[in-house]
Amino acid sequence: MSIKVIFLMMMLCFCSMGSLRAQRPENAGWFFLSNSKQISEKLDFIYDIQIRSADRFDYVNTLLLRGAFSYNLSKKHSVALGYAYKADWNFENDVPTFSPEHRIYEQYLLNSAWGNAEIDARFRLEQRFIREDKLVDFSQRARLFLSLQVPLIADTSFSKGFYAKIQNEIFMNVQHKEKVNNNIFDQNRVSSGLGFRFSKNLDVDFSYMFWYQKEMERNSKTNVFQLMLSTKF
Numbered sequence: 001m002s003i004k005v006i007f008l009m010m011m012l013c014f015c016s017m018g019s020l021r022a023q024r025p026e027n028a029g030w031f032f033l034s035n036s037k038q039i040s041e042k043l044d045f046i047y048d049i050q051i052r053s054a055d056r057f058d059y060v061n062t063l064l065l066r067g068a069f070s071y072n073l074s075k076k077h078s079v080a081l082g083y084a085y086k087a088d089w090n091f092e093n094d095v096p097t098f099s100p101e102h103r104i105y106e107q108y109l110l111n112s113a114w115g116n117a118e119i120d121a122r123f124r125l126e127q128r129f130i131r132e133d134k135l136v137d138f139s140q141r142a143r144l145f146l147s148l149q150v151p152l153i154a155d156t157s158f159s160k161g162f163y164a165k166i167q168n169e170i171f172m173n174v175q176h177k178e179k180v181n182n183n184i185f186d187q188n189r190v191s192s193g194l195g196f197r198f199s200k201n202l203d204v205d206f207s208y209m210f211w212y213q214k215e216m217e218r219n220s221k222t223n224v225f226q227l228m229l230s231t232k233f
Helices: 003-022
Strands: 026-038 043-053 060-072 077-092 095-114 117-132 135-154 161-175 185-199 202-214 219-232
Touching: 043 077, 060 095, 135 185, 161 202, 185 219
Parallel strands: 026 219
Antiparallel strands: 026 043, 043 060, 060 077, 077 095, 095 117, 117 135, 135 161, 161 185, 185 202, 202 219
């Protein structure tokens, strides 16, 4: 995938989200911890933990735990098989509700570079088992993720220093869309942020994300302020 194509896709997504901001979006905070552990030359164990808040940072309403075994086809290409658990807590008419979701997923990841800039392209297919009112609904969702991380004030090898990043992820319902929102399009997450690389094994960044999600009865728009830690050990 060429650099020009990646830039064009990202910029089109950023521009298209502008018209969606006419209505007042919600505001939320996310904490994201991501880690990659090398098991052997070809095999890694990757996992991440996300904690998300409700609107106006009122309370924690989502916990996401995800882990996978990743097989390195080469230095740039890898495939993975994993499992994720997502728990949502909300209030409906002041009554607390709980909705758990189990996922199995497969993914392909391309790690590339443009000079010292780092480019990631990821495709993920999810099998989703969502419990609602004691019933479990099954659906499948595809996700396309693109990310660009550019050193700003850093050493020549980009092993330490400040960086900027932009990324976009599109979600599409590919099976049983009627169980989700009755639409092929599910959601889009566009974000940009600044961070500091302490070493090749530790990145910390703070970013702003505009999250647009199509739901069965309405469409939601959320300003997300995210703190992310990316580690390798």
